[in-house]
Each structure stands twice: as structure tokens, then as C-alpha cells.
Amino acid sequence: MRYTFVANIKSKDHDVLFPPIPTSNPSLTAASKYVEQIRGEIGSAEGAQLKRLAKGKQSSYDPKADKKLTIFVAKSFPTWQQKYLNLVIEKFNGMTLDMKAVTKGIEKADVRKAMPFVQSLKKRLEGGEDKTKVLNRELGFDEVQILKEMVPGLKATVVKLKQVDIVLVEEGKITGLKISGGKEEVTDLPGISSTAEPGSPSFEFSNEV
Numbered sequence: 001m002r003y004t005f006v007a008n009i010k011s012k013d014h015d016v017l018f019p020p021i022p023t024s025n026p027s028l029t030a031a032s033k034y035v036e037q038i039r040g041e042i043g044s045a046e047g048a049q050l051k052r053l054a055k056g057k058q059s060s061y062d063p064k065a066d067k068k069l070t071i072f073v074a075k076s077f078p079t080w081q082q083k084y085l086n087l088v089i090e091k092f093n094g095m096t097l098d099m100k101a102v103t104k105g106i107e108k109a110d111v112r113k114a115m116p117f118v119q120s121l122k123k124r125l126e127g128g129e130d131k132t133k134v135l136n137r138e139l140g141f142d143e144v145q146i147l148k149e150m151v152p153g154l155k156a157t158v159v160k161l162k163q164v165d166i167v168l169v170e171e172g173k174i175t176g177l178k179i180s181g182g183k184e185e186v187t188d189l190p191g192i193s194s195t196a197e198p199g200s201p202s203f204e205f206s207n208e209v
Contacts, residue, residue, distance in 0.1 A: 030140045034141065042203065046063055061205045064159070068163040068207070072169050072189075074201070097122045099122065106118070151164045169196055175187050
């Protein structure tokens with residue numbers, strides 16, 4: 001004996017469309033890339049010191065001992081950059097940046113520092129970020145807040161990292177302001193602090209915990 005089953009299934013949801021895919025948020029993308037950048041730089045710095053020790057060379061600190069990481073964050077961009085920002089604005093047509101024209105306008109003495117700066121602007125301008133924010137030197141995210149939120153993760157992943165200090169620095173000043181764990185003036189800033197720029201902090205390790 002054969003039985004035939006006929007299923008008559010009706011669903012009121014069969015015509016429901018999939019939810020629309022949200023558009024990307026350039027600010028979130030920029031913040032995410034920034035976090036990965038900082039993690040990568042810190043990891044590279046640790047790796048370089050470990051290699052020095054492995055080769056019997058002297059290190060500025062002992063990466064295998066308890067240590068502190070100081071992150072220097074710049075409050076503003078160096079004054080020389082305004083000159084080349086104006087050049088970028090002049091050579092940007094709203095869609096692409098004429099790199100040949102920009103390169104011709106860079107003085108030979110400034111090439112090493114100006115080219116990475118211009119390339120960074122080009123990437124942001126052509127990568128979908130709000131052009132007004134880029135040309136107004138806005139990062140699109142709160143750098144200090146992002147760094148503060150990174151501290152627990154850094155302590156958990158960097159071996160024997162016990163303390164992370166975030167220090168605000170300004171061009172031409174010899175003191176900074178530590179803003180992690182309360183505000184405190186920092187004197188005798190190391191030379192590396194002067195290389196910090198918004199979106200590109202500098203940092204150093206020490207065993208002074």
C-alpha cells in the first residue's frame with residue numbers, strides 16, 4: 001500500500017526581503033586601523049629588543065622583566081605640515097590627488113618627512129573619508145579615548161607590562177601632561193616624544209614601574 005503525502009506550506013514571511021546592509025562608517029574604520037597600527041608598532045618594538053638580547057647586544061630596557069609603556073600623544077600637528085597641506089588642497093580635484101604635481105612642490109630638505117605625510121592624506125582622501133575632516137586635520141575619532149580603552153588589552157597581551165602612561169605633548173614644549181590615572185605634569189621628556197603626531201603617537205618602554 002502506498003501513501004502519498006502532499007505538503008501545502010504557506011508562509012506569510014516568504015516574501016520578506018533581507019535587511020539592507022548598512023553603509024560602512026569611515027570613522028569606525030579609521031579607529032579600527034589605528035588600533036591595529038598601535039598594536040603592531042608595540043609588538044614590533046618588543047620583538048626588536050628581544051632580538052637584540054638574543055644577539056648579545058645591549059637593550060634600553062629588559063623586555064623580560066616588569067615594565068612600563070609610555071605613549072606620547074601630540075595635541076596638534078607640526079607647523080611645517082600646514083605648508084604641504086595647502087599644497088595638497090591645491091592639487092586635489094575632489095576625487096584624486098595629483099601626486100606628480102605635489103612631489104614637485106616639496107622642497108628637497110623636506111622630502112623624507114613630507115612624502116609620508118602627503119601619502120597619508122592621499123590615502124584618506126581617496127579612501128572614502130569625509131574630505132572636510134581630512135583637510136581640516138580631523139582624525140575622525142578620539143585618539144586619547146581609543147588609547148585609554150586599549151590599556152587593559154595591552155596589559156593582557158604584552159608580557160610583563162604592568163603600567164601604561166599616556167602623556168600629551170605639544171610642539172616646542174619640554175613638558176607634557178600625563179592623563180592616565182589622574183593628571184600630572186611630566187618633565188624631562190625624552191627625544192622620542194617630539195616625533196609624535198595626531199594619529200601617530202610615539203612610545204618608549206622602561207623598567208621603572
